[in-house]
Amino acid sequence: MMLSAEDNFSELFSAHDESPQQYAQRLTAILQRVAFLAPHRVPLADALGQVLAEPIDAALDSPSFDNSQMDGYVLTAADALSDAREFTVGHDIPAGFQGSVDVCDRVVHPIMTGAPIPQGFSAVVPVERSQAVDSEVDAQGFVAEGGRVRLPDVEPGTFVRTVGEDIRRGTRLVDAGTVLGAVHLGVLAGQGIGEVLVHRRPRVLVYTGGEEVQADSDSLQAGKIYDANAPLLTGLLAADKITEVTARRITDDAEEFQGILATDSATYSPDLVVTCGGISAGRYEVVRNALNALAKKGEADCWFGHISQQPGGPQGVSVLSLTEQRIPVISLPGNPVSTLVTYTRAVRVALNAVYFLGVTDQPVTAQLSTTDTVKGLDAKTQFRRGTTTMGFLPDGAAVLTAEIKGGAGSHLLHAASESNCLIELEPGREYKNKDAVRIWYLPD
Numbered sequence: 001m002m003l004s005a006e007d008n009f010s011e012l013f014s015a016h017d018e019s020p021q022q023y024a025q026r027l028t029a030i031l032q033r034v035a036f037l038a039p040h041r042v043p044l045a046d047a048l049g050q051v052l053a054e055p056i057d058a059a060l061d062s063p064s065f066d067n068s069q070m071d072g073y074v075l076t077a078a079d080a081l082s083d084a085r086e087f088t089v090g091h092d093i094p095a096g097f098q099g100s101v102d103v104c105d106r107v108v109h110p111i112m113t114g115a116p117i118p119q120g121f122s123a124v125v126p127v128e129r130s131q132a133v134d135s136e137v138d139a140q141g142f143v144a145e146g147g148r149v150r151l152p153d154v155e156p157g158t159f160v161r162t163v164g165e166d167i168r169r170g171t172r173l174v175d176a177g178t179v180l181g182a183v184h185l186g187v188l189a190g191q192g193i194g195e196v197l198v199h200r201r202p203r204v205l206v207y208t209g210g211e212e213v214q215a216d217s218d219s220l221q222a223g224k225i226y227d228a229n230a231p232l233l234t235g236l237l238a239a240d241k242i243t244e245v246t247a248r249r250i251t252d253d254a255e256e257f258q259g260i261l262a263t264d265s266a267t268y269s270p271d272l273v274v275t276c277g278g279i280s281a282g283r284y285e286v287v288r289n290a291l292n293a294l295a296k297k298g299e300a301d302c303w304f305g306h307i308s309q310q311p312g313g314p315q316g317v318s319v320l321s322l323t324e325q326r327i328p329v330i331s332l333p334g335n336p337v338s339t340l341v342t343y344t345r346a347v348r349v350a351l352n353a354v355y356f357l358g359v360t361d362q363p364v365t366a367q368l369s370t371t372d373t374v375k376g377l378d379a380k381t382q383f384r385r386g387t388t389t390m391g392f393l394p395d396g397a398a399v400l401t402a403e404i405k406g407g408a409g410s411h412l413l414h415a416a417s418e419s420n421c422l423i424e425l426e427p428g429r430e431y432k433n434k435d436a437v438r439i440w441y442l443p444d
């Protein structure tokens with residue numbers, strides 16, 4: 001299925017037979033219809049790591065005036081190259097100097113780094129290349145006003161930073177979509193820019209649970225498990241700089257969950273809801289049952305089914321219309337590794353496209369490192385967990401290798417914690433040592 005902007009909204013929730021790639025596209029298409037967040041202005045000091053929503057062009061030349069690159073003496077062009085090398089010392093020109101300076105034959109001025117080059121002057125000789133002539137020098141080596149100094153000849157323009165050398169007015173400083181780093185902030189601050197328009201990140205409500213998930217961290221009761229998914233999912237979102245996240249625990253009671261969704265939608269106004277578990281084929285599938293019931297009442301559009309990947313086969317996506325704002329709900333399978341795989345392969349790809357997270361969500365090619373032949377599944381894309389290493393070929397060229405860690409099961413979270421990527425095995429393919437594989441770096 002190829003999706004386009006013209007796709008009918010309800011078609012997006014009909015039965016689908018999908019690859020992971022097609023599912024990522026469908027999630028994106030659904031979010032694009034309901035999840036627009038207007039960019040907002042933030043103080044530059046808060047913009048580190050945020051994604052710029054509009055291009056910024058330079059309003060000023062930088063430097064905005066010719067200035068000295070050294071602490072030293074400033075000379076006129078004629079004095080820079082004249083045969084006679086001894087000069088009278090005039091008054092100081094410190095950084096920030098705003099006065100005017102008379103141009104007098106054979107008079108040089110002590111000038112400090114960053115100070116404006118006065119009209120009629122042309123070159124700077126660093127103080128350490130000067131020699132006092134019958135005059136005292138201060139601790140920095142400067143001769144006092146009225147004293148005499150010997151300077152070597154210099155080319156006009158030496159140690160002068162000229163207007164616009166770094167930035168010409170009108171130059172594109174930062175493109176829209178750039179993740180703002182410290183250097184960008186420096187450049188923008190240097191232009192006197194105090195606020196920037198950045199993309200907003202969604203406020204997310206996360207639901208985990210099921211009857212077997214113990215509500216507290218007291219000693220584990222028979223048949224119960226601790227909640228691994230809430231910290232896992234909150235951490236994955238935080239790695240993508242989505243930090244306005246509220247995690248809530250639910251039981252297996254689908255009716256109760258419908259009520260919780262209604263109350264929480266009003267209380268938290270989430271831009272997005274993510275659920276974990278309760279969506280497959282059992283009797284107590286709280287998430288699927290609750291959303292299907294809401295759909296029957298016309299309060300949601302929803303789809304639950306399978307995509308052709310392992311782990312993470314069972315999936316669900318819905319849009320709630322409980323409040324005026326339509327809220328997308330992404331329902332991930334309960335097995336923690338299935339949540340990790342689906343987030344990495346599909347959810348963050350969709351969130352990145354819709355909310356402009358500025359994360360690198362695309363796969364790269366690596367060389368599989370394996371002692372045995374590795375076979376994928378017949379009709380599903382399989383995502384194994386693995387580690388990457390940068391190695392070198394005999395000719396010195398760099399090569400990225402990837403090695404599978406642990407088994408294929410979706411409950412094997414510990415092996416995943418020792419991995420940094422997913423290794424994608426295409427349906428029906430067999431891989432030998434050194435075969436090319438696609439890998440997806442885990443969010444970190």
Ligand SMILES: Nc1nc2c(c(=O)[nH]1)N[C@H]1C(S)=C(S)[C@@H](COP(=O)(O)OP(=O)(O)OC[C@H]3O[C@@H](n4cnc5c(N)ncnc54)[C@H](O)[C@@H]3O)O[C@H]1N2
Nearest residue numbers: 208209210227228229277278279280281313333334335338
């Ligand atoms: N008859 C079928 N049964 C199952 C199918 C199927 O196609 N037909 N699919 C299997 C696959 S594959 C997966 S994946 C799971 C997905 O099931 P759910 O999304 O409904 O998830 P749960 O049943 O609620 O939980 C699955 C598993 O994960 C554990 N879990 C749940 N929440 C947490 C948590 N917060 N922290 C740690 N572990 C959690 C839960 O105890 C289960 O063991 O369905 C299969 N079944």
Ligand code: MOO
Nearest residue numbers: 311312313338410
């Ligand atoms: O699709 Mo499930 O996540 O394999 O265990």
